Amino acid sequence: MASVWVGNRGTIRDYSGFNASRDAEAIRKAIRGIGTDEKTLIDILTERANAQRQLIAREYRAASGKDLKDDLKSDLSGNLERVMVALVMPPAVFDAKQLKKSMKGTGTDERTLIEILASRNSKQMKEISQAYYTVYKKSLGDDLSSETSGDFRKALLTLADGRREESLKVDEQLAKKDAQILYNAGEKKWGTDEDKFTEILCFRSLPQLKITFDEYRNISKKSIEDSIQGELSGHFEDLLLAIVKCVTNTPAFFAERLHKSLKGAGTDEFMLNRIMVSRSEIDLLDIRAEYKKNYGCSLYSAVKSDTSGDYGSTLLRICGGDD
16 A cells, blocks of 8 residues: 655655564664664664664564664654654654644644644545544644634644545636635635635645636736735734645745754754655655755755754755755
8 A cells, every 4th residue: 555655756765675673683783782873773764764664663672572762762862862763653643743742831833733734635634633643642633723723723623634635637617716716705805704715725636726826816916825915814824825835836845944944043953853754755855956946055965064963964864865
């Protein structure tokens, strides 16, 4: 069965000649020795696809009676620990944990909620919701409900439900109709009908939205982004703009976020790890191309100048090469 987490533009592929028990044994030695052998850990975990890492974790548990994730946690620290632990989690569980973390404690990290919910497809969202319930014994929807409000909450819940259409077929007539509805709900109306924006932007397939946005420009002589910026505000506006960016060009959306995580004072390692790990088997090659095109330097060189040590090496291995 093809995983919904694997695309054909990833930097990490299935490792040929893979042997889970041999890898598990090598990892055990690397952790058990005096001082951890980080190089072995990096070599193995960044060169195996996630499905293979799950098999390694299973073998590791069978051989040692311990959880690989826990052993990595107790043996490593800081950013290296976080990225290594991220690599050994199934993608849906990793996303579920990121969502939980963004809602824990005081204040909600809306940027993370927006990034994940705007960019994952319906099948992925269904797996994330299941993983969330399995790990936390609470529904993702309930937690989102208690942490957010208003139109932002409504749109997040719609996305979390994984009800976006997935068909690649587009319907020109529907696009014209939807574009008109959006125009009537925003630009043409005194006050905005937010529900209409949520209904169309959170339910329609990405190819369908692409032609809807073209039609919108024909009707209103403005881009849908300009209208959203003019009509809406706050996190709801941020979420819809993120959806529009993902519809237009998902790799460019992630390249922009990586750029934000790397530039300025201090690196946002949480965002950096999340995007590098979660896109490494989907479209990181395309993200690299967009990064180079939009920011004038390669993602590889940006990561290299902003990170160091074993942590930096791990990210560079995930990145997969310089452009």
